[in-house]
Amino acid sequence: MIDFTLLKTAQTRLANATREQKDSALKAVCGAIDGQRVSILAANEKDVEKARSRGMKESLVDRLSLNHARIDGVIQGVESIIRLDDPIGKTIAGWRTPNGLFIERITVPLGVIAIIYESRPNVTVDAFALAYKAGCAALLRGSSAALESNQALTTAIKEGLSVGGGEVQALALADSGDRGEVDEIISARGFIDAAIPRGRRELIQRVVRNARVPVIETGEGNCHIFVDASADIEKAVSIVENAKLQKPGACNAVETLLVHKDAAAKLLPVLAKRLGGRCELRCDDFSRAALGDISPKILVKPAEESDWEAEFLDNILAVKTVTNLDEAIAHVNRYGTRHSEAILTNDLRNAEEFFDKVDAACVYTNASTRFTDGGEFGFGAELGISTQKFHARGPMGLDVLTTIKYRIVGNGQVRSR
Amino acid sequence: MIDFTLLKTAQTRLANATREQKDSALKAVCGAIDGQRVSILAANEKDVEKARSRGMKESLVDRLSLNHARIDGVIQGVESIIRLDDPIGKTIAGWRTPNGLFIERITVPLGVIAIIYESRPNVTVDAFALAYKAGCAALLRGSSAALESNQALTTAIKEGLSVGGGEVQALALADSGDRGEVDEIISARGFIDAAIPRGRRELIQRVVRNARVPVIETGEGNCHIFVDASADIEKAVSIVENAKLQKPGACNAVETLLVHKDAAAKLLPVLAKRLGGRCELRCDDFSRAALGDISPKILVKPAEESDWEAEFLDNILAVKTVTNLDEAIAHVNRYGTRHSEAILTNDLRNAEEFFDKVDAACVYTNASTRFTDGGEFGFGAELGISTQKFHARGPMGLDVLTTIKYRIVGNGQVRSR
Numbered sequence: 001m002i003d004f005t006l007l008k009t010a011q012t013r014l015a016n017a018t019r020e021q022k023d024s025a026l027k028a029v030c031g032a033i034d035g036q037r038v039s040i041l042a043a044n045e046k047d048v049e050k051a052r053s054r055g056m057k058e059s060l061v062d063r064l065s066l067n068h069a070r071i072d073g074v075i076q077g078v079e080s081i082i083r084l085d086d087p088i089g090k091t092i093a094g095w096r097t098p099n100g101l102f103i104e105r106i107t108v109p110l111g112v113i114a115i116i117y118e119s120r121p122n123v124t125v126d127a128f129a130l131a132y133k134a135g136c137a138a139l140l141r142g143s144s145a146a147l148e149s150n151q152a153l154t155t156a157i158k159e160g161l162s163v164g165g166g167e168v169q170a171l172a173l174a175d176s177g178d179r180g181e182v183d184e185i186i187s188a189r190g191f192i193d194a195a196i197p198r199g200r201r202e203l204i205q206r207v208v209r210n211a212r213v214p215v216i217e218t219g220e221g222n223c224h225i226f227v228d229a230s231a232d233i234e235k236a237v238s239i240v241e242n243a244k245l246q247k248p249g250a251c252n253a254v255e256t257l258l259v260h261k262d263a264a265a266k267l268l269p270v271l272a273k274r275l276g277g278r279c280e281l282r283c284d285d286f287s288r289a290a291l292g293d294i295s296p297k298i299l300v301k302p303a304e305e306s307d308w309e310a311e312f313l314d315n316i317l318a319v320k321t322v323t324n325l326d327e328a329i330a331h332v333n334r335y336g337t338r339h340s341e342a343i344l345t346n347d348l349r350n351a352e353e354f355f356d357k358v359d360a361a362c363v364y365t366n367a368s369t370r371f372t373d374g375g376e377f378g379f380g381a382e383l384g385i386s387t388q389k390f391h392a393r394g395p396m397g398l399d400v401l402t403t404i405k406y407r408i409v410g411n412g413q414v415r416s417r
Numbered sequence: 418m419i420d421f422t423l424l425k426t427a428q429t430r431l432a433n434a435t436r437e438q439k440d441s442a443l444k445a446v447c448g449a450i451d452g453q454r455v456s457i458l459a460a461n462e463k464d465v466e467k468a469r470s471r472g473m474k475e476s477l478v479d480r481l482s483l484n485h486a487r488i489d490g491v492i493q494g495v496e497s498i499i500r501l502d503d504p505i506g507k508t509i510a511g512w513r514t515p516n517g518l519f520i521e522r523i524t525v526p527l528g529v530i531a532i533i534y535e536s537r538p539n540v541t542v543d544a545f546a547l548a549y550k551a552g553c554a555a556l557l558r559g560s561s562a563a564l565e566s567n568q569a570l571t572t573a574i575k576e577g578l579s580v581g582g583g584e585v586q587a588l589a590l591a592d593s594g595d596r597g598e599v600d601e602i603i604s605a606r607g608f609i610d611a612a613i614p615r616g617r618r619e620l621i622q623r624v625v626r627n628a629r630v631p632v633i634e635t636g637e638g639n640c641h642i643f644v645d646a647s648a649d650i651e652k653a654v655s656i657v658e659n660a661k662l663q664k665p666g667a668c669n670a671v672e673t674l675l676v677h678k679d680a681a682a683k684l685l686p687v688l689a690k691r692l693g694g695r696c697e698l699r700c701d702d703f704s705r706a707a708l709g710d711i712s713p714k715i716l717v718k719p720a721e722e723s724d725w726e727a728e729f730l731d732n733i734l735a736v737k738t739v740t741n742l743d744e745a746i747a748h749v750n751r752y753g754t755r756h757s758e759a760i761l762t763n764d765l766r767n768a769e770e771f772f773d774k775v776d777a778a779c780v781y782t783n784a785s786t787r788f789t790d791g792g793e794f795g796f797g798a799e800l801g802i803s804t805q806k807f808h809a810r811g812p813m814g815l816d817v818l819t820t821i822k823y824r825i826v827g828n829g830q831v832r833s834r
Binding site: 097103110111214243355357362363364365372388390391393394404406407408409410411412413 | 429432518527610611626629631658663777778781783794807820824826827831832
């Protein structure tokens, strides 16, 4: 059983903590994590052994694994959050009404946040620290695969909060391991002010479909790059290579390349050579023809309808040739997930039309979609990428964990009509 | 069957309409409503007759009724929305990243909005006009009692849109009268970007509980006024009178008066005299005693637990004496609905503590809670009062119908890590 009331009470106290109080508690958390490396790594080792014994893919085992360098990274993440401005208590607007009332819009914490996530244990610390900085309590529900690691990290965090004079109860780990626990969390109306699922599509969709509390949908990215007729081919090749191969498993990696028919013959052979043996291409007929004689090192298959819908998260790129901008925009709006979309062009009107008509959180001109990231945007830290329009959209920084409160000060005003 | 695709397609076109295009369409709508007064009033007369024949309370019949003056008011409402700035296409932030990317946060329409409301037909026009100004399509689901009126108003609006070169399909009236229609609307994930229920508690709670699309909870207001020991008694009496009696059926009317024990003997007898026979008081023992000998014209009953929880929406005021500020704040946070709360005091520290610790959309010092209203706040028009923290809080103006889109412009940037 999760004690929601304990979280809410702690959050209510934390809501009015000063920046100094929150930052010194977070500094103490850094110290405690540093001091408990041995127990944290030991706990993580148990998770890793169990995962291997259960045949977890090595790529996932790697996500699960901690070492001294990664713990350094976790601590540096908290330190970067400490350096961020306090998002709470800001007057974002203020005005006087004709009858002399003074009205201010002031930022306050959103409340109790639930983060439901998968294997990476560093999310445990990141999510807690972001929430704490914003005066929010955090209820964390990690994967059972990371249970020992998350428990050790939570123990360290709570010791740090206690040492630093913070709100120890502003963090809770939902660690029963019981699957029903997620449903309990996303049904807790009045206690959970927002639930943020982070991880595989199945997890996110399950939370979105069953939640009774506000949810922020994250992460699914079927991203496109449209190479227009006027694009700089050399830059286009580098951007597509980067967007596809620099981190193929990321939600902001490109999945489908759309090429203007007048650019296909210039772009595709050079691109194929650049991608070498590192990427499979799934091409429509026109694109396949435009590839010409390609080095045998690159695998090319005919594209199927399912390829336009796929978020490969792999070294696979779907390629389609389009006859004009409208066709590119229509394809993006039909198959895209409203995440990150790019046009590579030197035509200003086309760039503007692409921005105006493409419905996505982030629309790029002449840059890689890989920049859709809180860190790259300069937010210092991120809670994920919102692919919805409600409350939050795009990379989510601290401000997503805030709401507003109106302060109205008068001297006896009453309403006449 | 509601044609959600038609709405979404129209909204996509409307999203990039200029302010001039939207305003001239709305001007034509004013003209069409003015020109169709006869058919609108005839339709409304049918609704009113049916309502009376079914024994509807006269207070509700009055809400349902239209006349020339009310149609003038409806038209003036649209004209005031025409005068509002366009909320779309604003760059609300812009910065350059170290690698030279230029990032802008730009406002765009939220999308397709569903408004589910009760008897007042003027909401049909208000809600449509606000949505249209924000580039949103509106799906309106009024009560069956207002069906003829809403159909006549919708006909006029669509004629106006057609005359004014607007998006005729950006408005749809869900008028099957079938109760299941509401469930169809609030389950339409991917088509409805936000649903806003307006009306009785039962309606709002039913929508909130069953929705599969984002919902903005509105209106429920169990509002408090705390009269501190240092309050100006004469101003306090006027503020409480105004907050209770100027419009008792409004969600921002006060329901419970909290009085500091040191103010009770000064305040309550004067207040009782001022309220005269117009209001019933439900008092705890201390307050009842402090009232002293009161004019027989005022009805006084002992307060019960249920009175602290009640949103009376009537000429009834619950009265409780508290020993200090903490007790007042605890009562407000326990029984309040996070809508509008007021402290009347001359003690600056108490005013600040009340603001900091009370969890509500609007927190007042020395003014009537009745000012929680989009018009009074200067928003020109309102979609209701949000009592939730997610996406919108407090009086909702046009900005609630917007979301953001990031425009990122580079010159070939790729991500290195």
